[in-house]
Amino acid sequence: MPLNINIQQVLLHMFNFVLLFGISYFLLYGPVKKFMDSRKKYYEDMDEAARENLEMSEKMRADYETKLSNVGEEIDTLKSEAVKEASERREEIVKNAREEAKAIVEEARKQSELEHERSVTSAKQEIEAYVSKAAEEIVKEKDPYASFLDAAKKDSNNE
Amino acid sequence: MSKKKKTVSLIVFAVILIALLAGIVLTGHAGEEEPIKEVMRDAVLHEKVKVSLFGLFDVNPGLISAYIVTGIFFIFSLITRIFFIPRFKIVPGKFQALIEKAVGLFDDLASSNSPHRNGFLGAYIFTAGAYIFVGTIFELFGVQVPTTSGGTISLPAPLADINGAIGMGVMSYLVILSGGIVGNKVKGVLNTLKDFSLPISMSFRLFGALLSGALVTELVYYYMAVSFVIPVFVGVMFTLLHALIQAYVLTMLTSLFYGEVTEPSPKKIKKNKHHNTNHEVERYENQY
Numbered sequence: 001m002p003l004n005i006n007i008q009q010v011l012l013h014m015f016n017f018v019l020l021f022g023i024s025y026f027l028l029y030g031p032v033k034k035f036m037d038s039r040k041k042y043y044e045d046m047d048e049a050a051r052e053n054l055e056m057s058e059k060m061r062a063d064y065e066t067k068l069s070n071v072g073e074e075i076d077t078l079k080s081e082a083v084k085e086a087s088e089r090r091e092e093i094v095k096n097a098r099e100e101a102k103a104i105v106e107e108a109r110k111q112s113e114l115e116h117e118r119s120v121t122s123a124k125q126e127i128e129a130y131v132s133k134a135a136e137e138i139v140k141e142k143d144p145y146a147s148f149l150d151a152a153k154k155d156s157n158n159e
Numbered sequence: 160m161s162k163k164k165k166t167v168s169l170i171v172f173a174v175i176l177i178a179l180l181a182g183i184v185l186t187g188h189a190g191e192e193e194p195i196k197e198v199m200r201d202a203v204l205h206e207k208v209k210v211s212l213f214g215l216f217d218v219n220p221g222l223i224s225a226y227i228v229t230g231i232f233f234i235f236s237l238i239t240r241i242f243f244i245p246r247f248k249i250v251p252g253k254f255q256a257l258i259e260k261a262v263g264l265f266d267d268l269a270s271s272n273s274p275h276r277n278g279f280l281g282a283y284i285f286t287a288g289a290y291i292f293v294g295t296i297f298e299l300f301g302v303q304v305p306t307t308s309g310g311t312i313s314l315p316a317p318l319a320d321i322n323g324a325i326g327m328g329v330m331s332y333l334v335i336l337s338g339g340i341v342g343n344k345v346k347g348v349l350n351t352l353k354d355f356s357l358p359i360s361m362s363f364r365l366f367g368a369l370l371s372g373a374l375v376t377e378l379v380y381y382y383m384a385v386s387f388v389i390p391v392f393v394g395v396m397f398t399l400l401h402a403l404i405q406a407y408v409l410t411m412l413t414s415l416f417y418g419e420v421t422e423p424s425p426k427k428i429k430k431n432k433h434h435n436t437n438h439e440v441e442r443y444e445n446q447y
């Protein structure tokens with residue numbers, strides 16, 4: 001062939017090159033590429049984690065800043081709520097105390113009335129008893145008037 | 160070192176050089192035994208000088224170079240795989256950085272020129288680049304092997320042999336063709352066959368570039384008057400630079416053509432784009 005081209009030698013060169021490709025791919029390029037890819041992934045994961053952390057911390061910061069800006073208002077609200085609650089409680093206590101006092105007075109009044117009625121009734125009964133006794137005595141004696149006086153005298157002496 | 164000693168040393172050095180030069184001039188006229196025409200013709204065609212490959216075939220010296228380069232590469236890869244790669248660290252040392260740089264260089268070249276299906280391409284151009292570079296540098300070592308005619312020959316670069324260059328060109332073309340078949344089926348094959356001159360241009364570009372170095376060096380050595388100092392520059396210019404340039408050119412061309420034939424057709428892209436747009440609209444609607 002022209003230029004000393006020899007198909008057999010071309011094929012031998014190609015065989016050599018395929019052999020070289022196999023050696024290169026399995027012993028050098030492949031393992032090195034695999035290592036480089038794994039390292040790339042390692043850094044990408046690290047980067048991703050860092051970004052997520054940053055986003056989270058930014059969000060938290062924004063939340064805290066909002067909370068911090070609202071904290072004055074919140075304190076005022078809580079304060080007024082507490083004051084209102086205390087005032088309501090005070091009023092309730094006073095109201096209860098008044099009602100209780102009123103009930104006590106009412107009870108005492110009722111008791112005194114009851115006592116009064118009882119003493120009046122008792123006195124009436126006693127007077128009636130005296131009257132009926134005196135009447136009986138008068139009926140028994142000759143001179144009712146004298147008997148009455150004697151009996152009264154006797155009673156006063158006894159007292 | 161005293162001044163006197165320095166002077167004596169310089170004189171001895173100059174005498175040795177002059178003696179050697181005199182010896183070179185006085186001993187034989189080796190260059191004249193074989194005319195320049197013959198030397199040049201043999202450097203290009205390797206018609207006369209053959210080397211036995213394992214006693215099986217008489218082949219051009221370039222093929223022996225190719226197998227030796229593969230052997231060197233195999234030993235280097237094996238040592239690296241066994242002793243260095245398992246000890247690779249996240250923060251690389253000097254050797255690891257060098258290996259990673261080489262792999263990363265070709266991987267980036269593959270992915271930038273061929274955005275689709277570049278996994279295999281990266282490995283191929285890494286091998287091709289390393290082969291061309293190491294093979295061309297190998298010429299500088301001047302490894303001597305016995306020829307079938309009884310003499311010895313300094314081994315040339317594997318790709319300074321036209322058969323090696325054709326092999327390399329055809330391999331690259333086949334890789335491009337395989338990319339076309341896998342990526343675009345029949346259209347990919349047609350795209351690759353459209354550039355039918357590619358294997359020839361690739362082969363002869365490599366052959367011409369690498370052979371030019373060998374020829375110029377041969378010429379320089381043929382004439383004794385220019386065979387001092389000048390070969391150093393010539394060797395650097397035509398060997399080191401060619402090693403770099405040709406490794407870059409072939410890998411770049413292969414990845415460019417590979418990228419071209421594996422690129423999805425505009426219709427497919429449009430369809431995918433439309434599909435993506437629909438997805439985006441749906442997502443937008445779902446969101447709001």
